[in-house]
Amino acid sequence: MGSLKEIRNRIKTVKNTRKITSAMSRIAAARLVKAQHAAIAARPYGERLEDVVYDLMAAADPAEGGALSPLMPRPARAGEVRRVALVLVTADRGLCGGFNANANRAARTFLAERKAQGYEVPVLTVGRKGKSYLSHERHAPFLQHHPSAELETVIARAKDVAHEAT
Numbered sequence: 170m171g172s173l174k175e176i177r178n179r180i181k182t183v184k185n186t187r188k189i190t191s192a193m194s195r196i197a198a199a200r201l202v203k204a205q206h207a208a209i210a211a212r213p214y215g216e217r218l219e220d221v222v223y224d225l226m227a228a229a230d231p232a233e234g235g236a237l238s239p240l241m242p243r244p245a246r247a248g249e250v251r252r253v254a255l256v257l258v259t260a261d262r263g264l265c266g267g268f269n270a271n272a273n274r275a276a277r278t279f280l281a282e283r284k285a286q287g288y289e290v291p292v293l294t295v296g297r298k299g300k301s302y303l304s305h306e307r308h309a310p311f312l313q314h315h316p317s318a319e320l321e322t323v324i325a326r327a328k329d330v331a332h333e334a335t
Contacts, residue, residue, distance in 0.1 A: 190264075197265045252289045255279060256330060259299035261317045269298040276303065293333055295326070 171179070257276045259269045276292075276299065283290045294300040296317045 257299040259296035273302040
């Protein structure tokens with residue numbers, strides 16, 4: 170057993186570590202809320218952009234003499250799509266509150282709904298927590314797994330994931 174001074178130092182070290190971990194948790198929660206607000210704010214823009222693209226595609230119908238670009242494939246008719254991919258993005262560590270748990274729960278629900286509708290649902294994962302969760306649950310086949318990107322490589326990683334998802 171250590172001396173009284175060693176025990177006091179150890180107690181002080183544990184308290185300081187607890188303070189640092191608590192601060193990191195609060196920072197991660199604040200960043201997550203900020204990112205969620207940005208995603209929600211961008212949703213109407215994305216919906217309107219999708220409407221514009223579909224309007225352009227309808228105007229460029231080859232049957233009416235318009236040229237359909239290979240960059241704008243026709244939307245699938247009801248009943249044609251039988252395969253829907255899921256891109257699950259989680260963290261590598263658990264210091265972000267309920268983010269990983271909520272993402273995993275939403276993925277499980279999405280997979281169950283799509284499988285019940287008869288879709289084949291392969292999964293691309295980004296981050297260790299999502300891959301670990303889905304591999305333990307054995308919900309779906311993995312197309313590819315990517316570790317979480319560092320700040321310097323996030324754009325390159327996003328391009329890789331987008332290329333594989335298409």
